[in-house]
Amino acid sequence: MTDRDRAAACQGPYGGENGLADCGDPVRFEVARHLRAPLRVCPVHLGPALLLADGVLWPPVIILVR
Numbered sequence: 001m002t003d004r005d006r007a008a009a010c011q012g013p014y015g016g017e018n019g020l021a022d023c024g025d026p027v028r029f030e031v032a033r034h035l036r037a038p039l040r041v042c043p044v045h046l047g048p049a050l051l052l053a054d055g056v057l058w059p060p061v062i063i064l065v066r
């Protein structure tokens, strides 16, 4: 199993750093962050993650995972 497989559940909307990472939906996007692991989120949490997660680059750098 690869890292990508293990991380296939949404980490949104705050990247698991604010104690509210209980979404668990399938990951669709990966948001690049400064000095942090990329944030992998579902479509619902893409917007909130861009605005609220720590270290998100601006303008945002978003990769479509699948």
Ligand SMILES: [Zn+2]
Binding pocket: 010, 011, 012, 013, 023, 024, 025, 041, 042, 043, 044, 045
């Ligand atoms: Zn989510």
